[in-house]
Amino acid sequence: MKLFQTAIAAALLGATALAAPAHADVKIGLIGGVTGPIAAMAPPMIASAQLAIDQVNANGGILDGQKLIGVVGDSACNPQNGTDAATKAVNIEGVVAIVGPHCSGSVLAVANSVTVPAGIAIITPSGTSPEITSLDDKDTVFRTVPSDDYQGRALARTLLDRGTKKVAVAYLNNDYGKGLAEAFKSEFEANGGEIAGYAAHEGEKASYRSNLAELASGGADTLVILDYGDGSGLTLLRQALENGFFENFVGADGMKSDATFKELGAENLTTFVASSPVGEKSDALEMFSKAFTEAGGDPSAIFVTTSYDAAFLMALAVEKAGGDKTKVAAAMREISNGTGETILPGEWAKAKELIAAGKAIDYKGAAGDHNFDEKGDVPGAYALFKVGANGFEMIGEMK
Amino acid sequence: MGALEIINFYLVPGLVVGSIYALGAVGITLVFAILRYAHLAHGDLATLGAFLGLGLVTALGISPYLALPAVMVLTAVVAVGIDRVFYDYLRERPKIVTVMASLGIALMVRAIVQVVWGVDSQTYTRGIVRPENWFGIRVRDRELITILAMIALVVALQLFLQRSKWGKAMRAMSDNPDLALLSGVDNGKVVTITWVIVGGLCAAAGLFLGLNFELKAMMGWSMLLPMFAAAILGGVGRVEGAVIGGLIVGVAEEMSTLFLPTEYKAATAFAILLLMLLVRPTGLLRGKVL
Numbered sequence: 001m002k003l004f005q006t007a008i009a010a011a012l013l014g015a016t017a018l019a020a021p022a023h024a025d026v027k028i029g030l031i032g033g034v035t036g037p038i039a040a041m042a043p044p045m046i047a048s049a050q051l052a053i054d055q056v057n058a059n060g061g062i063l064d065g066q067k068l069i070g071v072v073g074d075s076a077c078n079p080q081n082g083t084d085a086a087t088k089a090v091n092i093e094g095v096v097a098i099v100g101p102h103c104s105g106s107v108l109a110v111a112n113s114v115t116v117p118a119g120i121a122i123i124t125p126s127g128t129s130p131e132i133t134s135l136d137d138k139d140t141v142f143r144t145v146p147s148d149d150y151q152g153r154a155l156a157r158t159l160l161d162r163g164t165k166k167v168a169v170a171y172l173n174n175d176y177g178k179g180l181a182e183a184f185k186s187e188f189e190a191n192g193g194e195i196a197g198y199a200a201h202e203g204e205k206a207s208y209r210s211n212l213a214e215l216a217s218g219g220a221d222t223l224v225i226l227d228y229g230d231g232s233g234l235t236l237l238r239q240a241l242e243n244g245f246f247e248n249f250v251g252a253d254g255m256k257s258d259a260t261f262k263e264l265g266a267e268n269l270t271t272f273v274a275s276s277p278v279g280e281k282s283d284a285l286e287m288f289s290k291a292f293t294e295a296g297g298d299p300s301a302i303f304v305t306t307s308y309d310a311a312f313l314m315a316l317a318v319e320k321a322g323g324d325k326t327k328v329a330a331a332m333r334e335i336s337n338g339t340g341e342t343i344l345p346g347e348w349a350k351a352k353e354l355i356a357a358g359k360a361i362d363y364k365g366a367a368g369d370h371n372f373d374e375k376g377d378v379p380g381a382y383a384l385f386k387v388g389a390n391g392f393e394m395i396g397e398m399k
Numbered sequence: 400m401g402a403l404e405i406i407n408f409y410l411v412p413g414l415v416v417g418s419i420y421a422l423g424a425v426g427i428t429l430v431f432a433i434l435r436y437a438h439l440a441h442g443d444l445a446t447l448g449a450f451l452g453l454g455l456v457t458a459l460g461i462s463p464y465l466a467l468p469a470v471m472v473l474t475a476v477v478a479v480g481i482d483r484v485f486y487d488y489l490r491e492r493p494k495i496v497t498v499m500a501s502l503g504i505a506l507m508v509r510a511i512v513q514v515v516w517g518v519d520s521q522t523y524t525r526g527i528v529r530p531e532n533w534f535g536i537r538v539r540d541r542e543l544i545t546i547l548a549m550i551a552l553v554v555a556l557q558l559f560l561q562r563s564k565w566g567k568a569m570r571a572m573s574d575n576p577d578l579a580l581l582s583g584v585d586n587g588k589v590v591t592i593t594w595v596i597v598g599g600l601c602a603a604a605g606l607f608l609g610l611n612f613e614l615k616a617m618m619g620w621s622m623l624l625p626m627f628a629a630a631i632l633g634g635v636g637r638v639e640g641a642v643i644g645g646l647i648v649g650v651a652e653e654m655s656t657l658f659l660p661t662e663y664k665a666a667t668a669f670a671i672l673l674l675m676l677l678v679r680p681t682g683l684l685r686g687k688v689l
Contacts, residue, residue, distance in 0.1 A: 035616065039518035173662045202665035204621040206612045207416045210656040211664070213408035230520050235612055242527050243408070243537070259519055263613065265526040 026062050026323060028053075028314055029089035030070040031100035031110070033077035037203060037231025038102060038126075040259045041302055045125060046072060048288075048304040049099055051295050052311035052345075059348040063323050068315055075101040075110075077228075082106025086114040096318055096325040098122040099310045102303075104129030104148075104175040111141050121329035123314055125306035128253065129179040133375045140329040144306040144313065144370055145277055146380025148176070151252055152183025154382045154398040155224075155275045159250060160191050164222050168197030168215040168246070170208075170236060171226035172254075180226045180252055196220035203232040212236065212245045222248040229257030229274075234264070241268055253277060256302050261387045269387040275398060276302055278383040280368060288345040288366035300392075309365030312345060316363060320355050336363045338371045407537045409653045415542045415611055417629075417649020418549040422604035423622060424629035424641035425553060426597040432573040432636030432687060433593050436494040440481070440504040441601060441626065442619030447508050448474040448602025449609035449618065450516045456523050463523045463610050464544070470606055471599035478598025479591055487590075505620065513616045521614045545607045552603060553642050556596065560638065565592050573636055625652070625668035632675050634686025643683060647671075 030049050032042045053070045062068045071093045073085030082101045089095045097120060101107050107127035115122050116137050123142040124132070130149040135141055159167065167188070171181035177200065185195055196218030201211050215223065223246040227233030233255050240246050241264065251274035261269055288308055289299035297304065314328075316335045321327035335343075335351075340360025343351045354361050363370060370378050382398040423445060430438040451473050455466040481504055489497045530537035560566035565588075571579040572589045580586050608618055629648045633640025648668050655667045675682065 035513060035518045040520075199660065200662035202662055204615075204617055205652075205665060206419070206608060206618075206622070207412040207653060209412040210409050210653040211661045213404065214656050214661060231615075234520050238527055238613070242529050242539070244529075263520060263522045263525060268527050 025067045025069045026318060027069045027071050027093055027095045028311075028318065029073055029086065029093065029095040029098035029100065030311070031073040031075050031082065031085050031089060031098055031106070032102040033106070034072070034074040036075075036077035036081075036103075037228035037233075038077050038254070038257075040230040040257050041126075042102060044297055044301040045102065045303050045307040046070075047295070047297050048292055048308040049125070049311035051292055051297070052308050052315060054295075055291070055312075055346050056315045056348050060352055062315060062319055068318075070099070070311070071095060073100075075103060075106040077103040077106060079105045079109030082110045083113050086110040090114055090118050090120055095120070096323060097314050097328045099307070099314050100124055102126045104132060104179065107132055107141070107143075108135065108175055111135055111137055116140055119326050119329075121314070121317065121325075121332055123310045123332070125310040126253075126303045129175040130183060131175055131179055133377055137376070138329075139333075139376065142313075142329075142332055142372055142376040144309045144365065144367055144378060145303065147377050148180040148252070149183045150380055151275060151277065151382055152180045152185075153187040155250070155252060156184045156187035156193065157191065158275070158384055158398045159222075159224075160188065160193050164248070164250075165192070166194045166196050166220045167222045167224050167250070168218055168220040169195060169199070169224045169226065170197075170211065170215055171200055172228065172232060173200040173202055176254065177226045184224065184226070194220075201227075201232065201236070203227070205232065206235070207239070208232070208236045209239050209243060212240050212243070216245040221246055222250060224250045225255055226252055227254060229255040230259040233257075234259055237272070238264055247271055248273075250274070253302060256385055256392055258391060261391065266387045266389060273384050273386050273395065274392070275382050275384050277306070277367070277380045278394070278397075280381045282364070282366075284344045284364045285366045291346055305365070305367035308345065309363075309367050309370060312348075312365065313363055313370060315348070316343070316351055316355075316361070319352060333372060335361050336365075336370045336372065338362055338369070403535045409657065410650060411536070411538055411542065413650030413653035414646060415545055415649070416652065417646035418546045419604050419608050419611070419645075420622065420625050420629045420649050421642040421645025422549055422552065422600050422607070423626035424633065424645045425556065425638050426600040426604075427626055427630040428633065428635055428638065428641040428686070429569075429593055429597055431630065433569055434486075434497075434590065436497045436501070437627070438597075439498060439501040439623065440508060441597075442621070442623035443505040443508040443512075444474060444478060444481075444598065444601040444619070445605030445608065445622065446512055446616065446619035447477065447605070448598075449605030449614050450512050451602070452606045452609065453516065453521060453523060453614055463606060467548075467603065467606055471602045474602035474605075475595040475598035478594040478601065482590065482594045509616055509620065516614075516616075518616055523610055523614075539611075541610050545611060548603065548607065549642070552600065553638060556600075557638055559596075565589070569593060624672070625649075628668040628672035628675075631682055632671055634682025634684035636686045637682065637684040640682055640684035640686060 056068045075082035104127045107124045121140045128148040171177035197215035249272040253276040256274040256276045292299045317328045317332040320331035340362040343363045385392040452466045452470045530539045568584045629644035633644030652667045
């Protein structure tokens with residue numbers, strides 16, 4: 001009797017083990033800065049990635065009609081939490097690939113200590129540090145957002161074009177702030193601008209007045225803040241405004257956070273501009289905007305286009321790789337290299353058929369064409385924004 | 400750089416931050432002296448106080464100053480509750496167990512704040528407040544009130560400790576708990592009173608931090624190191640020492656940017672802490688040696 005029971009149990013177990021792969025859901029990690037300094041930006045980013053996943057599931061699912069599931073993890077925008085979240089996603093959840101993490105520091109740490117050793121492909125929608133370009137990643141790290149090397153240089157040229165010749169730069173002492181600041185400084189100085197103050201600061205301090213006083217002592221009336229608008233960047237901006245250290249304020253994508261005008265008031269931010277990557281006008285962008293608006297999202301929120309593209313690209317790559325996580329990175333290159341039938345946002349059913357037929361496809365995303373260079377980077381377009389009555393308003397493209 | 404600039408941009412912010420450190424450090428020093436462990440949930444208890452204040456301010460539409468007493472009472476109740484449910488249970492165990500437990504409490508309290516109030520930066524009142532000019536010295540009203548409230552709270556606490564029966568019992572327990580117990584001091588009650596005071600001070604520190612800067616889920620945690628540095632600098636168990644320590648750490652942090660690259664500002668408190676432990680472990684006012 002005992003033997004019989006054991007045999008039944010073993011048979012059942014065996015059956016589940018055999019049956020499992022055929023019906024199991026396919027998981028990808030969605031790792032983002034849910035808490036921490038970019039907490040205000042993260043929810044729409046995750047929502048737009050989720051939109052891509054929903055579209056996959058609504059149009060036939062992934063592989064053999066399985067469901068694609070996004071497992072959300074919190075990187076808290078720092079290396080330690082990012083590593084924890086990625087380790088959990090890879091080892092416990094068993095994800096085949098990761099969309100994220102959101103912050104550069106997390107991307108570097110996660111790639112070095114978790115995903116590169118495990119051979120898992122990651123694609124970040126917002127990790128913009130130039131350091132990511134030079135990562136020894138065995139070709140598994142991609143991004144749908146351009147490197148800050150471009151943004152820092154574009155911002156420097158735009159400021160010079162607008163007649164700002166002398167600035168002070170305050171940057172957050174992390175991979176994001178430092179990379180951006182270095183690119184900005186070299187371009188600004190090379191084109192005849194003067195940097196009259198250049199200092200890093202640690203995040204999460206209560207008072208930055210002494211930092212600001214040091215920066216202001218150089219005599220510049222424009223402060224470039226390369227920080228997060230929901231973290232210490234907000235504190236810096238507030239204290240600079242309250243004490244009149246500077247007249248004009250310039251931020252990069254990290255400062256384009258709704259927290260700035262929600263907490264400081266749009267009426268106080270008339271001299272504040274921020275740059276941010278934007279999708280170039282295209283059919284793809286319109287298709288995404290329509291779908292995301294219908295899903296209740298705001299398509300002009302920062303990094304939603306790149307997040308959507310990252311998730312959609314990852315789904316295509318997983319489909320192309322047949323669910324084999326070791327082949328996802330190689331598949332990523334094949335689905336968006338400029339050759340083959342064009343796939344626009346949301347065209348999952350069409351892409352699935354073409355992949356099944358063995359035809360080449362080329363994804364053209366909401367944020368750009370995403371034809372990755374040899375480092376897994378993409379070129380980008382930027383625009384400058386100011387604070388208007390209803391949030392950020394675009395004032396012009398940047399070159 | 401003129402004297403006025405030094406005062407306006409280095410000394411005044413240093414004193415304001417220092418006052419907030421002082422409020423926190425007084426609580427830390429009381430727990431150190433009476434309960435004999437490092438309370439790592441101190442910063443997050445302050446965060447909770449700040450966000451409870453935000454809850455009252457948004458729900459009732461009152462000014463943060465009016466919310467202060469209610470917030471102090473609420474946080475005190477939470478502190479006593481945490482002690483009853485967690486720390487009391489561990490009282491007979493080695494103290495390091497309680498220290499680790501308090502780290503767990505810190506994470507729990509922060510998670511509750513994040514669940515209830517979200518993770519975005521928030522403020523009590525929207526917009527910015529430009530400083531008033533008093534004969535060239537630029538101070539915002541709220542900064543003046545922060546410093547004055549800190550002094551008032553600490554004076555009240557000192558009077559309580561020196562004059563009242565329970566204050567004396569607290570000091571007795573700080574000197575020698577067994578002897579205090581034999582002399583008829585109810586240790587359990589002293590512990591409760593300590594947590595009431597510590598909870599109230601935490602709430603005040605958090606509220607003033609939120610009032611002067613922004614409310615963030617991590618605000619208290621990032622204040623923990625300077626607060627500990629202040630408590631040890633002043634001498635563990637010495638309330639007036641914690642106040643002096645807090646002010647010194649606050650001013651030293653701001654002044655450090657005059658000599659050091661600004662990214663080292665956050666390390667100032669740590670350097671002071673290490674230096675004191677090496678050179679004078681009893682602190683400036685001869686506190687306990689840990």
